Amino acid sequence: MANHLDISGDFPLLARTVNDAPLTYLDNAATTQKPHAVIDAIRHYYEHYNANVHRAAHRLADEATAAMEAARTKVKDLLGAADSREIIFTRGTTESINLVAASLTERLKPGDEVLITEMEHHSNIVPWQMLCQRSGARLVAARVTVHGEIDLDDFHAKLSQRTKLVALAHVSNALGTLNPVEALIQAAHDRGALALIDGAQAVQHLDVDVRRLDCDFYAFSAHKTFGPTGIGALYGKAALLEEMPPYQGGGEMIEHVTIDTTTYNQLPYKFEAGTPNIAGAVGFGTAMDYLRQLPRPELRRREQALLHLALSRLKQIPGVRIIGDPQERSSIISFLIDGGHAHDFGTLLDQQGVAVRTGHHCAMPLMERLGVSGTIRASFALYNSEADVGRLIAGVEKAMEFV
Amino acid sequence: MTTRIALLDAPAPPQPSAMDLDAIREAFAFFDAWEDKYRFIIDLGKELPDMDEAQKAPANLVRGCQSQVWLVVEMHNGAMRFAIDSDAHIVRGLIAIILAAFQDRPAAAIRAFNIEGLFAELDLLKHLSPVRGNGLRAMVGRIHQEAQRSAAAELAELRAQAGKGG
DSSP states (O other): OOGGGOOGGGOGGGGOEETTEEOEEOBTTTOOOOOHHHHHHHHHHHHHTOOOSSSOSSHHHHHHHHHHHHHHHHHHHHHTOSOGGGEEEESSHHHHHHHHHHHTGGGOOTTOEEEEETTOOGGGTHHHHHHHHHHOOEEEEEOBOTTSSBOHHHHHHHOOTTEEEEEEESBOTTTOBBOOHHHHHHHHHHTTOEEEEEOTTTTTTSOOOHHHHTOSEEEEEGGGTTSOTTOEEEEEOHHHHHHSOOSSOSSSSEEEEOSSOEEEOOTTGGGOOSSOOHHHHHHHHHHHHHHHHSOHHHHHHHHHHHHHHHHHHHHTSTTEEESOOOSSBOSEEEEEETTSOHHHHHHHHHTTTEEOEEEOTTOHHHHHHHTOSOEEEEEOOTTOOHHHHHHHHHHHHHHHTTO | OOOOOEEEOSOOOOOTTOOOHHHHHHHHHHOOSHHHHHHHHHHHHHHSOOOOGGGOOGGGEEOOSSSOEEEEEEEETTEEEEEEEESSHHHHHHHHHHHHHHTTEEHHHHHHSOHHHHHHHTTOGGGGSTTTOSSHHHHHHHHHHHHHHHHHHHHHHHHHHHHHHO
């Protein structure tokens, strides 16, 4: 491996040990570790220019506001959006989706449909269920094949004139399936439906270009992309966001308030009630900088190679069953091992310093569809190495001796 | 959820291979390597009597995040007899440890027993932590709930008897 492709030294946490073993962090789909640059930027903000934004007339507030708006521009640039006004800061992917679901309520009426898929994360299911309860619309889910891919025939059959919105994951958080979102967004538009993409598992691993995708909304979280927890973004086409009513009321989102009525602030502030997560935005912006300065094409090729190395080595172990066999896969492997519960193996791997996630991965409909109660999930980031794959495989082989 | 506790006057049937708490403590004191400890826990789980399949009903499920845990309790002459099972080996082993502390004990003794202290002593506390999501914490909570309910019922009965006597 070329040295400049080993970026693990940028991430202080990766140097620690767990249960007296070197940490093998393969739970990146849950959250990634943070580089020095992000940690330092947050610290620097609190030590040097902490102030509330967009309000006060003093120097600190100017600096904090400038940093927050610079972060917005960095997110815009990474997503390839046209205008910073199209980037709304939220608490993360979940809130981004909830914002859209809340603000679209009045556009949906009984008889309308929202189309999702069976492989969605609960955060791309439940907000739509709630929207449907409020509006009388119906939630419809396209089937997933035994390979863990969207059943495209079923998707197209369920997409109709009644469909007002299509919401789907760019990459499945449970299986790693990379969905053909560009074609599906096009299909949605052909039927006059809006399209929202849940990009939580995509932004770190793929080059996302919202204008090329032509999605109406794109949601993602900073913390799965080397940034801090508690902040994320919603991209929305400006014309749509202009039409949509605010999500929450409060300070910052207003232009003028009387006791009887309020005129709302312009984009993006209309959707950002209350004091925002300023430190989070600073860290988020720094994470975008960090990602952009990396040799991403090479790192992603390397990550993809590691993924397939892990996949092929797991497949060689008798008793290991890979869950989902998509043609296009990104960064995630779900598997089960004969003779024990996923939880048993998660515990035995943890004892060896290998961090994986076990359970239903907040995708219970998908687990039910695939006939499993949960899986063991190993998920990679750009900083993982061949040594991590080796320790995963050794850990699995050792755990299997116990049951 | 409300569970009805069966109150039986007959003595409890003998419990097969109920593990002695002191024996568990002694064994744990010898373990240096995590491998030995977890092998022992998994073996304890293998010795845990299986629950009747019929009892593995949704009503008896203790909601945990990952592994499933079923719990049924009966009262025998004032002692609480539990049947608990799980679909995960390690959780079954941890259940065996919990039963070593709780099985066939009166409700008051169960409520008084410091189970967190035992898990800390055995260096298993992480399995009781809320983030583990293995249902163990919920299970202990449920046992304490049942013990409290049983103690309250006993007290009510005593009061009723005292009332009759007076």
